[in-house]
Amino acid sequence: MSLTGSFSAAAFAPANPPEMTPLQDPESPARQAARLFRRGICLGNYLEALPEWPPVTYSREEFAFIKGEGFDHVRVPVRWQNQAGPAPDFKLAREIFGKVDFAIEQALANELAVIIDVHHFDDFNQHPEARMDIFLALWRQIADYYREYPQKLAFEVFNEPHETATTNRMNPLYARAIAEIRQSNPRRTLFVQPGDWGSMGELENLVLPPDDNLIVSVHSYEPLYFTHQLAPWVGEDGQLAGLNFPGPPPQPLKLDPSLRLSPKMSQWLQQYNTLPAEINPCSAAAFDYQIKLARDWSDYYGYPVYLGEFGCYRAVDPQSRANYCAAFRREADKQGLGWALWSWSSEFRYWDQAKNQPLEGMRAALFG
Numbered sequence: 001m002s003l004t005g006s007f008s009a010a011a012f013a014p015a016n017p018p019e020m021t022p023l024q025d026p027e028s029p030a031r032q033a034a035r036l037f038r039r040g041i042c043l044g045n046y047l048e049a050l051p052e053w054p055p056v057t058y059s060r061e062e063f064a065f066i067k068g069e070g071f072d073h074v075r076v077p078v079r080w081q082n083q084a085g086p087a088p089d090f091k092l093a094r095e096i097f098g099k100v101d102f103a104i105e106q107a108l109a110n111e112l113a114v115i116i117d118v119h120h121f122d123d124f125n126q127h128p129e130a131r132m133d134i135f136l137a138l139w140r141q142i143a144d145y146y147r148e149y150p151q152k153l154a155f156e157v158f159n160e161p162h163e164t165a166t167t168n169r170m171n172p173l174y175a176r177a178i179a180e181i182r183q184s185n186p187r188r189t190l191f192v193q194p195g196d197w198g199s200m201g202e203l204e205n206l207v208l209p210p211d212d213n214l215i216v217s218v219h220s221y222e223p224l225y226f227t228h229q230l231a232p233w234v235g236e237d238g239q240l241a242g243l244n245f246p247g248p249p250p251q252p253l254k255l256d257p258s259l260r261l262s263p264k265m266s267q268w269l270q271q272y273n274t275l276p277a278e279i280n281p282c283s284a285a286a287f288d289y290q291i292k293l294a295r296d297w298s299d300y301y302g303y304p305v306y307l308g309e310f311g312c313y314r315a316v317d318p319q320s321r322a323n324y325c326a327a328f329r330r331e332a333d334k335q336g337l338g339w340a341l342w343s344w345s346s347e348f349r350y351w352d353q354a355k356n357q358p359l360e361g362m363r364a365a366l367f368g
Helices: 029-034 060-069 094-110 120-125 132-145 165-182 198-204 263-274 287-301 318-334 362-367
Strands: 039-042 073-076 113-117 153-156 189-194 214-219 305-310 338-344
Touching: 029 214, 060 094, 060 362, 073 094, 073 198, 073 362, 132 153, 132 165, 165 189, 198 214, 198 287, 214 263, 287 305, 287 318, 318 362
Parallel strands: 039 073, 039 338, 073 113, 113 153, 153 189, 189 214, 214 305, 305 338
Antiparallel strands: none
């Protein structure tokens, strides 16, 4: 996700291209399927992880814990492309299916719905049209392999398109991929994301093919300076520690003179230190308008919207993490949108695997 740290309220107005035809059926298959995906957890840093990442594994017992906490589905990111053979078949290794099978079957055994996706396909983000051969080959194999699985298994066509994989470029590519999947899975629920990392602001550019079993997935980590503080991959603007949620802090947070923050981050910090909670950039004001706009878009265009990722990096203090998750969950519930927290036990964790219990305040934040 991009580190923007910005927010602005706006009223919803239908703005999608005219080819985006609204679904008229309030009981469409997508609307019915969305009821299976209300409160979810992502199994992050697992099947999409690179070898150098901190490894995360899952036991059979943990799927029972997930169900026991109150989640109704799991989202399983998978880096399929790393397990593909050479062109033209791009044959997937049997090993990856075995690993994905374990997650799916344990979830289903615990009465959890499941989403599997294509995750971290960086080459596709850089060259989407040129890499459609492998992309379609992946989905041809995945879809055929799982064609007989129950409808509680859903496919997410692509995770967080960005760089040159803009929404406008992805629209016709999604249509091709969906047509490929529909050859073997005519009634499977499919999740589709807009560009700019699944941004809610990109909903207005989305054009979906006529299909009544599509759910639109969007991601939000706003306020990003807070949720990603001290994460090593976000640059100096993300290295300011001690940000609390919600702002303003009891005492103004002083700027570390050793940090070379951008003017945008410096302005954000000044607003964080001074503005009241109802308009503070480090409060629910950073995302509640987004969630409301997503609901309004969904109501107009007829496609369910799902909040597929939100969460906090591990460096965030426990009380602020719980405050943020509770505020996000409350607004999502208020707007009637399903959600999935990133993630179960990786660096944005809900669960402490060593203690077999949720982190402080997290159960009440999501299920209180």
